[in-house]
Amino acid sequence: AIHIDYTNRPESTAEADFVERWCGEQGIRFERRTITEYRRATTPRELYERATRDIRFGFYREVLDRYGAPAVMFGHHQGDLQENVICNLMRRTQLLDIAGMREDDHIQDVDIWRPLLPHVKAEIFAFAHAYGVPYTKDTTGQWSTRGSMRNRLMPLLTDMYGSGYLDNLSSLAK
Template sequence: MDLDFSRIKNSKNLLAFSGGVDSSALFFLLLNSKTNFDIAIVNYNIREQSKDEVEYALNLANKYDKKIFLKDVKLESSSNFEKNARDIRYNFFKEIIKENSYQTLITAHQLNDRLEWFLMQLSKGAGLLELFGMKEFEEKKDYSIFRPLLNISKDELEKYLKEHKIKYFIDSSNIDEKYKRNYFRHNFSDKFLNEFQDGIKNSFSFLENDLNSLNIKLNPIITLEELEVFENLKDNNLNLRVIDKSLKQRGFLLSQKERIEILKQKEITISHKINIAITKDYIFIAPKAEINLTKEFKEFCRIKKIPQNIRAYIFLKKLEINF
């Protein structure tokens, strides 16, 4: 199995590990490519087997001289389990990345995961950016996410593990259809992928190229502290996509009502914490701040056409804005 890890060769990398098919295969693929990485694993303590998975991770780290970060939590099985587990997992990864200066988080999402995500988003009502939200390389605020297995199916990874006699675990909770992802996996995506794998791989590749060709500018043109300034894309739908992405990275999910209000008011505060302003040329997003402004600063903001609800944060942090 030939994968290109050149993009992260000079990066300090952290692998999200579980001991399952995907992350076990990726561990050894990275190892064989001589890519430097450490590992992080979360034990939710909902399965007896999870203790063995943690022990396996510890043994691999010791054998191959990898740093290992372990989070042990007691998470009850519930209808919100998938979301709660994901939030715990990614907050843990962010802490490790920040404290240890990692640059890239490597995850073992593969082709089955990608198709599941596509179908789940399709079932809820989604645009192009949501449907193809699972990309090989994604830039976050403080780190990047690398998903090198997106064009490889779970069956191919399992075959690799068996051929090389590599140990792995099967998560028994993946059978339970009370979890939405499992429902889509067992009833739709796995069956579809088994029959049309080559076509699905090609379609994702074509669609991703088409999306890239649209040249949608989702990244900020200015980032100072927690202030982000984006280009106004002159399209309400695209501007909402820009705002959505920024707020998700800050831990906020917009409701449909809030989206409507953003477009209507142009200057608005979300959840009493984040200010958003849409001007003729720019989109401003910054934490809410309250402070008395000097007369000189107010005049500066008027000349620069900086929105009212963004000014206090800029003044408080003494930021220099140059367009």
């Protein structure tokens, strides 16, 4: 397991410790990269995004090489895909790449698999409950675009259009 701790939220290190402890109990190798070189609050956004992405993918490549693993698997699900579609529409991303993520991808010399992408978060929670897999609460702050989207925009769109708009966003991503 690979965990990137950006240290942007007070609880992020405790979350990383939680994942490391659980992986240890399960006999899963755990690799952590704590990013302290750049702070979201004090680094210009474009520099922060580019630099942390380079750190992240460099670490993925390092871990893949160390263990001879073929790819990194992410836990992205339908909700993440739907958020990406909205973000990419706002950024005027080309429609042919509106999803911004695929089940199988290759970014910065790293193969990426997203096996949970076809699933909604409720299905993942149901699995976790059924099999006793612990998880932490999403504490993405309102200060972030994603946090504001999850807590304000998505509920507003659901109120306005019903939950069917989520399926429409997913369809756009295909």
